Amino acid sequence: MKTNSFNIQNLVRDNVRKLKPYSSARDEFKDFDKDMIFLDANENPFNNGVNRYPDPRQLNLKAVLAKQKGVGIDNILLGNGSDEVLDLIYRTFCEPKIDNILTLPPTYGMYKVLAETNDIENREVLLNKDFQPDPEKILSSADDYSKLLFICSPNNPTGNAFYPELIEELIKSFNGIVVIDEAYIDFSSQKSWLSRLNEFPNLIVIQTLSKAYGMAGIRLGICYASSEIISILNKIKPPYNVNSLTQQKALERVLNTKEIDKEIETILKERDNLMENLEKISFVSEIYPTDANFVLIRVDDATKRYNQLIEKGIVIRNRTTQPLCENTLRFTVGTPKENAKLIKILKEI
Ligand SMILES: *Cc1c(COP(=O)(O)O)cnc(C)c1O
Numbered sequence: 001m002k003t004n005s006f007n008i009q010n011l012v013r014d015n016v017r018k019l020k021p022y023s024s025a026r027d028e029f030k031d032f033d034k035d036m037i038f039l040d041a042n043e044n045p046f047n048n049g050v051n052r053y054p055d056p057r058q059l060n061l062k063a064v065l066a067k068q069k070g071v072g073i074d075n076i077l078l079g080n081g082s083d084e085v086l087d088l089i090y091r092t093f094c095e096p097k098i099d100n101i102l103t104l105p106p107t108y109g110m111y112k113v114l115a116e117t118n119d120i121e122n123r124e125v126l127l128n129k130d131f132q133p134d135p136e137k138i139l140s141s142a143d144d145y146s147k148l149l150f151i152c153s154p155n156n157p158t159g160n161a162f163y164p165e166l167i168e169e170l171i172k173s174f175n176g177i178v179v180i181d182e183a184y185i186d187f188s189s190q191k192s193w194l195s196r197l198n199e200f201p202n203l204i205v206i207q208t209l210s211k212a213y214g215m216a217g218i219r220l221g222i223c224y225a226s227s228e229i230i231s232i233l234n235k236i237k238p239p240y241n242v243n244s245l246t247q248q249k250a251l252e253r254v255l256n257t258k259e260i261d262k263e264i265e266t267i268l269k270e271r272d273n274l275m276e277n278l279e280k281i282s283f284v285s286e287i288y289p290t291d292a293n294f295v296l297i298r299v300d301d302a303t304k305r306y307n308q309l310i311e312k313g314i315v316i317r318n319r320t321t322q323p324l325c326e327n328t329l330r331f332t333v334g335t336p337k338e339n340a341k342l343i344k345i346l347k348e349i
Pocket of ligand 1: 080081082083084108152156181183207208209210211216219220221
């Protein structure tokens with residue numbers, strides 16, 4: 001159990017705790033931009049829409065997100081995709097060659113890649129057969145150098161959300177930071193952990209515009225945490241990590257909640273329809289429950305079926321080499337037309 005002596009500063013790497021962040025001169029003048037002449041950043045002065053550096057704090061976008069999600073602006077950090085956010089978290093808390101992280105395969109591949117690029121030991125604790133985490137096993141794999149625990153819920157590639165009781169037990173008992181990756185939360189019947197951010201000083205929640213929000217191309221990842229954690233991450237964030245076009249596009253999109261909700265509704269309806277149809281395919285032996293916009297299934301021979309679909313012009317994901325995922329395939333839910341074509345081809349092969 002976390003005691004009152006829990007102190008986030010003790011988890012931060014020495015060099016990060018000590019460093020003084022880069023500051024751009026523009027920061028101080030944001031609020032009286034009326035008649036200011038900016039000759040501070042060596043930009044080309046001729047306006048073409050993007051000749052100026054972007055707002056390093058992305059305040060307009062954060063203000064909307066804060067309001068929608070019921071958190072403070074100082075509880076948000078934005079990144080060039082979740083991938084950048086995740087990398088910042090590693091570099092803030094994990095001392096290369098000394099600290100370690102815990103991941104729960106089968107899960108999102110980037111956690112492992114980032115551990116390798118940052119030279120951090122990755123302790124893998126497999127999920128159970130039903131793709132749920134086993135807190136006892138996980139906690140017994142941790143030691144004093146275990147800084148981060150990655151929980152992907154709903155989980156990629158299995159699709160299921162983890163039981164909230166198990167997640168809560170892990171947040172309360174793990175002596176490092178628990179990162180909950182909610183890339184697929186908008187497709188889930190379960191609640192986001194954002195509403196409980198205030199309860200847990202060691203909780204980071206990550207979301208993205210890449211999935212339900214339909215903006216994978218602009219690269220925007222969102223990190224929610226205590227203002228203390230956010231201010232530490234901000235110290236090592238590249239100042240202009242989210243470009244102007246991304247900030248603009250993201251702002252337009254997050255304000256258009258009606259359109260997003262409509263698309264999610266369609267995707268969920270299509271997902272149900274796809275699962276119903278998959279049940280009728282002879283070589284499909286198992287369809288796993290999903291809280292995401294994709295479905296994991298088990299088949300007779302994943303590689304053979306994968307190649308047959310490629311031949312017909314449909315690209316899916318073969319997950320057979322992942323632990324616990326032998327002979328599984330992952331299908332993203334497409335448009336109604338795409339899904340109909342997929343089903344037709346599956347019936348033919
Ligand atoms: C797709 C996905 C992301 C999104 O990453 P971005 O860099 O924001 O596009 C994050 N986590 C998981 C588990 C995902 O599947």
